[in-house]
Amino acid sequence: MTRLALVIDLNKCILCHACTVSCKIHHDLPLGQFWNEVFTVGPSGEFPHTSLYGFPKACMQCDKPACVSVCPARATEKDKETGVVKIYEDKCVGCRSCIVACPYGARAFDETKGTTFKCELCPERREQGKQPICVETCVGGARVFGDIDDPNSEAYKIVHEKHAVRYLEHLGTEPCTSYVPA
Amino acid sequence: MKRRRANTWDIRIASYLFLAGVGAGAFGSLALLDYLEGGKLHLPTSITALLSLLLIGIGTLLLVSDLGKPLRFWRVLLNPMSSMLSVGAWILILFALTMLGYLGFGGPVFSLGGVVFAIATAGYTGILLGVIKARPFWNSPALPLLFVTSAFSTGIAVVTVLASALVIYGLDAQSSHLLSQVDLCLIVAELAIIGLYLTIMNNSAAPAARSVEMLLRGKQANTFWGGLIFAGLVVPLVLALASSEGVTNLLSSILVLIGGFSLRYTFLAAGTRALLPGEPAEASYL
Numbered sequence: 001m002t003r004l005a006l007v008i009d010l011n012k013c014i015l016c017h018a019c020t021v022s023c024k025i026h027h028d029l030p031l032g033q034f035w036n037e038v039f040t041v042g043p044s045g046e047f048p049h050t051s052l053y054g055f056p057k058a059c060m061q062c063d064k065p066a067c068v069s070v071c072p073a074r075a076t077e078k079d080k081e082t083g084v085v086k087i088y089e090d091k092c093v094g095c096r097s098c099i100v101a102c103p104y105g106a107r108a109f110d111e112t113k114g115t116t117f118k119c120e121l122c123p124e125r126r127e128q129g130k131q132p133i134c135v136e137t138c139v140g141g142a143r144v145f146g147d148i149d150d151p152n153s154e155a156y157k158i159v160h161e162k163h164a165v166r167y168l169e170h171l172g173t174e175p176c177t178s179y180v181p182a
Numbered sequence: 183m184k185r186r187r188a189n190t191w192d193i194r195i196a197s198y199l200f201l202a203g204v205g206a207g208a209f210g211s212l213a214l215l216d217y218l219e220g221g222k223l224h225l226p227t228s229i230t231a232l233l234s235l236l237l238i239g240i241g242t243l244l245l246v247s248d249l250g251k252p253l254r255f256w257r258v259l260l261n262p263m264s265s266m267l268s269v270g271a272w273i274l275i276l277f278a279l280t281m282l283g284y285l286g287f288g289g290p291v292f293s294l295g296g297v298v299f300a301i302a303t304a305g306y307t308g309i310l311l312g313v314i315k316a317r318p319f320w321n322s323p324a325l326p327l328l329f330v331t332s333a334f335s336t337g338i339a340v341v342t343v344l345a346s347a348l349v350i351y352g353l354d355a356q357s358s359h360l361l362s363q364v365d366l367c368l369i370v371a372e373l374a375i376i377g378l379y380l381t382i383m384n385n386s387a388a389p390a391a392r393s394v395e396m397l398l399r400g401k402q403a404n405t406f407w408g409g410l411i412f413a414g415l416v417v418p419l420v421l422a423l424a425s426s427e428g429v430t431n432l433l434s435s436i437l438v439l440i441g442g443f444s445l446r447y448t449f450l451a452a453g454t455r456a457l458l459p460g461e462p463a464e465a466s467y468l
Binding site: 033039040042054066070072073099101102103104108111116167172 | 466
């Protein structure tokens, strides 16, 4: 099976927010809405042993997405071919149940269009053989995109060699996006 | 950094949860009484059915108007088993049809059916929130129980208001007295459930404890203590114990309704989710 996802190395994120900005520009997201955001963790510890790092939040492209099981209009699904959690704009009724149900706060609502939107890992760019815009613009090389089920992909190698972790796994959503710990 | 409020569920959804509860509780309690009395309360139960249809109609309008794409609401009905929200939409329709059936034909089938669908309507509003795992404060079977208790309590309150405002309502003094006795029990039960609920949530996972904090001391504290606990439960309880006169009854009923709305509003707003590393806490609220 193919499961496209991001692997994000927290040691390489320099908190430049280029991923957030390029995503917002590329997808023309409304004011205050994000598909990916970088949180600042810290500073923590006492001088001289202090640390500060960035945590880029992304859609986790879950295998058992909490957002899908609450959709009353069957407007969103886990795509079987790519593993990407997709939303169909023409089917969405705009009830925002999915936004409430997503444990990661990964979805956003477009008030002007009246429907919910999310990161689908740039399908229009993938069609042209390009990487998602956030990966291309990441100056630190923290974001790696690929098929986490393909042993030959870089993403697969990083997940396994660097022991990438997933967040809020106890909620049972089986997230695919993973992080190399800082 | 100033953040824009998340576009999730707000006062319109809380109002809907409240109105559906009042409508269900009002018809449910009178239909049960009518069933037990062998159909002697047909007139007041019919008038209550009309009021409940109105309340549920307003609630449904709020719900549809809250959609980003209101004209696509039919998609919710066409996918009945897709989610709790769709199941609930059908429960509402069946409840409304049962009330129309009662208005048209009366009889024990529709009164008892009305009681069943009233409980289903009031209960599902709690299950709708309860199945959302991302927000642990809602993940308890006690939530639908609390909403059903509040629904019947506020339902009886609205019946009391009707009885004092409408001369032709025709609810006999004995039934009226029985209902206020039941309401007294429901208020005590609601206080107990809220106390137990918050105690358990306060000792469970971090997001649920944050929700309790938000209710007791945080952003929702005024509505929780003032609207729900004091105005909505304690004062009506004291009033009911002090006197059962018409005016006191009416005042107490109005306060119970304020409490019912405050319950839905604060419990909805307090449903926070777990935070990711570095995530600002305000982003996790509804």
